[in-house]
Amino acid sequence: MPDTIDETLAAFASTSEGGMIILGVAENGGAFDLRGVWDAKAAVDALGSKARNKIRPPMQLGAVEAHQIEGETVITCVIPPQPSDFKPFKVGDRGRAYTRSADGDYRLSALESLHLVGAGKQPRYDRDPVLEADVVRDLELLE
Structure with a gap:
């Protein structure tokens, strides 16, 4: 498991499109080497x-x-888009928030974090239906 997997999970969760993590493939100077994972069940459980x-x-x-690819076990993990009202996602209770850009995880600035909080789902109670409402009865009460 990469040392930075927590930051990568938080970064993908905080982006609008999510992402994919692939374990068992190493980047080597622009090329990719198939290495496999030691214990597939442990890797899945750890994620x-x-x-x-x-x-x-x-x-x-x-x-x-x-x-199974060329005799090696590779793990893929889809990170679907997360609810916007939960963003930004952080590593730990008081940890930092991250975003994904190109092939790296980057700390969110305070301004970027505030933007994600502000872009969250705003409550729209004025649009919720009133279950007990009756148009005829309610209009008669106004007269």
Whole structure:
């Protein structure tokens, strides 16, 4: 498991499109080397545990699957778009928020974090239906 996996999970969760993590493939000077993972079940379990226990608020993972490629086991993990009213996602209770740009995870500035909070879902109670409402009866009461 990469040392920066927590930051990557938080970064993908904070972006609008989500992303995909691939374990078992290493980047080597622009090329990719197939290395495989040592223990597929442990890797899948670790991703799920980190998403629930290390990221705040806890995030949802999409499909997490093991694939056999040229005799090596590779794990893919889909990070679906997360609810905007939960963003930004942070590493730990008082940790930092991250975003994904190109092939890296970058700390969000205070201004970027505020923007994500402000872009969250605003309550629209004035648009919620009133279950007990009756148009005829309510209009008669106004007369």
